[in-house]
Amino acid sequence: MSARGLRRAAVTALCATALVSSGCSLGPDDLPSVRGGIGDSYDVHLEFAGVMNLPNGADVMMDGLRIGEVSEVAVRSDTVRVTVRLGEDSRVPASTRAIIRQNTLLGDTYVALDHDAVGPAERFLRADDTIDVDRTSSPPQLEDTIAVLAYFVNGGSIQRIQDTMGRINAVLPVPGDTRRLAALVSTDLRDLSGGIGEIDRLLDGFDATAVAVNSRAETLGTLFSADTGYYWRRVAINIVSYISQILPSVGSVYEGGLWLVPMLNSLADTGGVLRGLWDSGPADAARIADFLRLTVLPFAAHPAITIRSVETGAGEQIIADVENLLRMLGAVR
Structure with missing residues (x-):
């Protein structure tokens, strides 16, 4: 390797060392x-x-x-x-x-x-x-949250939820029945809402009754006092004593009074007939009044007879001859 190549290698190694040493001191918090x-x-x-x-x-x-x-x-x-x-x-x-x-x-x-x-x-x-x-x-700590999620997933909770939903779906009615049930419930609720006024009126009545009773508490208290209890006890004793005296005589009448049964039956029948006459009396009285007013009284005031037909044994009409005869007698006007 030439001297020039050695110098290049030394400069590259120096730059790499400086970059690594400076990079080790750079943290996430130093980033903008x-x-x-x-x-x-x-x-x-x-x-x-x-x-x-x-x-x-x-x-x-x-x-x-x-x-x-x-x-x-x-x-x-x-x-x-x-x-x-x-x-x-x-x-x-x-x-x-x-x-x-x-x-x-x-x-x-x-x-x-x-x-x-x-x-x-x-x-x-x-x-x-x-x-x-x-x-x-x-x-909460991230590890605790992940542990809870892992237990939830791996512990069978999801499967249990799925089984529960399956059971709920199995017991629920079909959609058509559910709609009909909802319609009935809505109708009942509307009827209930329409009767709220009656319920309020009933509650107002209860309230008024309670107020009236409360306003007369002192008077009602006297009904349950010791003196009142003694009074009602004496009344009961007297009533029982009188009844005990009457019962023997009632018993003797009961034993010896069988002969009264036919008479009482006859009286019952007579009462039924009288009750029928009583019930039909107004209508009969009206008919009698009409007969007297429309028939008897007019005839008594102006007595007259209207002859409409006179026939012989052979069926011939002789009404004209009879009319002439009555006119000659002065009986026809």
Whole structure:
């Protein structure tokens, strides 16, 4: 190899050594953020129990907007201090809660700032303010999440869910029956909604009754007092004593009164006939009144007979001869 080739090899080896040594000191945190800078900003500190794999440059989101990024993650004795750089025009309420989230299981982590409705007296975070660990939430470890998913997949949970759905589908009626059932239920619900007024009226009646009873509580209380109980007890004793005196005489009448049975049957028949006469009495009275008013009284006031036909034994009409005869006698007007 010539001297010129040796010099080229030495320069190449020197450049490779410099590149490797400089590359070993380059970390992911030294790379610039692909989202660009924040511009004018101020720093706020967040205390977490753990931050999983939160990198520098991670987004800080609030109300769905990116308002800053993580500038530093420092491990302390019992917490992890995360310093975030927020835009100068960002107004973060002092009661905000910080949560580390991921969009997907293996997605990028970011810091989410969650807060309640902002009141007029709400104070906002200033530079170097700190959100304590009591108001921050750390995400579960990725290994624990993957272990839970693996147990869920390999433990037969999916198969059990599939079997359960199969049993549910087996016991459910066919779609046509389901539609008819839904139609009946909807009809019942409409009828129920239409009768809400009646239910309200019933409840109002119960309420009015309860109010009336409550307003007369003192009067009702006297009905159950000791004096009232003594009164009703004496009444019961007197009634029982009278009945005990009457029962022997009633028994003697019962034993010796069999002869009364035919008479009572006759009285029952007579009562039935009288009841029939009583029921038909108004109609018969109306007929008699009509007969007297329309027939008897007019005849008594103007007695007359209308002869329409006079026949011989052979069937010949002699009404004209009879009329002439009666006229000569002065009986025809």
